[in-house]
Amino acid sequence: MTEESFLNDLSLSLHEAWHLLQSGAGDRHSPLHTPAVATVTGDGIASQRIMVLRSVDQAKRQLRFNTDVRGSKVADIRRNGTVSILGYHPEAKVQLRLSGTAVVQSEGPVADAAWQQATLYGQRCYLADPGPGTPAGSPTSGLDPDIEGVKPTPEQVRPARANFAILLVDVQTIEWLYLAHTGHRRARFDWNEAAHEWNSTWLVP
Template sequence: MNDASLLEDAIAPRPTDLSLIEAMIWTELDRAVHHRAAAGRPAHPWRRAALANVGEDGPEVRSIVLRDLQVDRRELVFYADARSPKVAQLRADPRGQILCWSEPLGWQLRLRCRVDVATDGLDVTARWALIRHRPAAHDYLSPLAPGSPLEASAAPLAPERVRESFAVLTATVEAIDWLELHAQGHRRARFARGELPQWLVP
């Protein structure tokens, strides 16, 4: 049985209780973070999401990879090069929105967030220690900032300098707009901090 059929089984019959749907959303986000691709099993569709935020010239959007989450604090964690434009943009205006889509579930999430950036401290150090010898560390090895013109002479950073380019971004979810696309009828709901869940017109 593949992941798609597992996801389909997980939502059959379709839940009608909003509290249950909200709990299932966070369960799927947890799976997206912790159930990585393996032989014969693709990564969860929500592991790669899109982040939208405000830049100097207007809206900006790019792909991110979800690395961790804290359900009790409604936090999602992803990494970035500290020199990237999005880090400067989020420091200037921490408002963001994360978009997730799952074809097997037929679920779209729009997560309104506040994104905090950290480049030092014990948490950042510990996370860097976990990835510094993995292929993912190469994302932070360039001596040039992301988006810079490519120079043939550019050499990788020395390992002791890479830590300077590693940033941990924590998105605190303030509201979730959930949309289910289904042959038996689409459904939509909103889950916001400090508010009662509410059904919406799809």
């Protein structure tokens, strides 16, 4: 989509935002393939990390990430499902700030399908023992030396399924910032559940 088409059009700006997110999920070279995801700790502190955007469902307003059930972000979300997501696409000159509510699912058909879609190398990550964030006395990947640096077999990664989960984010707000040389554009889109539509407004950049 050209700049001229969405520069002054809220609906087309929203469309472009979702298009960039969907492209990010499908293209590992896209800057939006790895946005920053922030949760709120039990102490009320924002905690951010880079995560891989695995899939985007515009109709459901839902983003999916994969995660380890033992990670701190999972504990954060189980206490407080509020999350914020930030991504920037320098070539498209677009910054996206999204907020919504998240849930973690370690079982069920969606989680099972996500596990099957992961590569053996990706599945291997969930074999780390002890879990992510555990203090260590020396540099470590957390993996057994016999499996570190090699492609594992399906039998070797099978125990990792118990540590695997998906993080589903229901997007409720999108802030769009487009950096135009003629003058930036900023907009906010809030999901109206009662009307089943987005409430849109321009903001001063």
